Amino acid sequence: MRPHGESAAIIEVFTQTHGRHLGVVRGGGARRMAGVLQPGAQLALTWTARLDTHMGNFKAEPVHARAALLSDRGALTALNAVCALLHGSLPERDPHPSLYARTTALLDLLDARGAWQIAYLMWEVSLLEEMGYGLDLGACAVTGSTQDLAYVSPRTGRAVSRQAAGDWVPRLLPLPRVLTLHDGTPAEVAEGLHLTGHFLARALPDAPLPEARNRLIDLMSRHKSVAD
Numbered sequence: 001m002r003p004h005g006e007s008a009a010i011i012e013v014f015t016q017t018h019g020r021h022l023g024v025v026r027g028g029g030a031r032r033m034a035g036v037l038q039p040g041a042q043l044a045l046t047w048t049a050r051l052d053t054h055m056g057n058f059k060a061e062p063v064h065a066r067a068a069l070l071s072d073r074g075a076l077t078a079l080n081a082v083c084a085l086l087h088g089s090l091p092e093r094d095p096h097p098s099l100y101a102r103t104t105a106l107l108d109l110l111d112a113r114g115a116w117q118i119a120y121l122m123w124e125v126s127l128l129e130e131m132g133y134g135l136d137l138g139a140c141a142v143t144g145s146t147q148d149l150a151y152v153s154p155r156t157g158r159a160v161s162r163q164a165a166g167d168w169v170p171r172l173l174p175l176p177r178v179l180t181l182h183d184g185t186p187a188e189v190a191e192g193l194h195l196t197g198h199f200l201a202r203a204l205p206d207a208p209l210p211e212a213r214n215r216l217i218d219l220m221s222r223h224k225s226v227a228d
Contacts, residue, residue: 001037003029011037011058013045014086014103019094023047023058033060040066040079040107066111075110077216078120082106084210085124089131089203099130117189117220118182124196125179131203133157135196137179140164151175157199173198190220 001011009028013021023045028037036043042064049056069075082103090096106123109116128134134157139146141158150162151172165172176191178184184192194217200209 001025001028005029009033009037010055011060012087013043013058014090014100015045015095016097016100017095018047019096020086020090020092021047022092023056025058025060028060035065035067036060036062038065038067038070039083040069040111042066042104042107066107068113069107069110072110072113074219075113075116077212077219078110078116079107080212081120081210081216082123084212085127085200088207088210089127089200096130099126102126117186118178118184120216121178121189121192121196122182124193124200128157128196128199128203133199133203135179135199137175149175149180152195154198186220190217193217193220 001009004010004024007027007029009025010022011025011028013023015021025033025037027033037060041062044061044063046059047056048059069079086103102123106116106119109119125135135152136156136158137149137152139159140149140161141153141156142160142164145161145164148162149159151160151165151169152158152175153160154171154173159175160168160172173195174191176184176188176195178188178192179195193213197209197213197217
């Protein structure tokens, strides 16, 4: 959210059927709304506008605050990365119901202080799919083998086995085990995020990857556990 005029606020939300959406909340800058319009909060929204092309107004009611994640360093860093990536990668009002479901599930996990690091990595994989840059890591792009997958094509996002890579190894990206096993330490998750970051940068050529995401990778790289 950001202030608008003397007492209103402009909020940006991610919705199930209308995607990323902006609107004005009258009185949103008032103290009584401070606990409602928080990052990560689940809201019940009613949107009105004279024309569909207008920003319009939201009436916002709280559903689930997810306040616990705001006091956890790792969870809050992950939340900021999610918000920044949704803001920078999705066209406004373009629906992404599958990604919406994954996002709410991830935020619930962050709020519950569960083991969310793998879920965040797989959320980025889902975001890439929604953007048309899905990874294909189930079999070698050259031989079709599912064994000893060690690399990824930086152009196609398809896996390549160690045997098939041959002289192309210097041109390929390493395939972190965490992306095939769906298990690993925070530091290994950070390695997976370097791979997804390559394709996010390709999908967003006109803008750098969000600094919030860089902070998350740095945090994961330095700690065995980010819940500290």
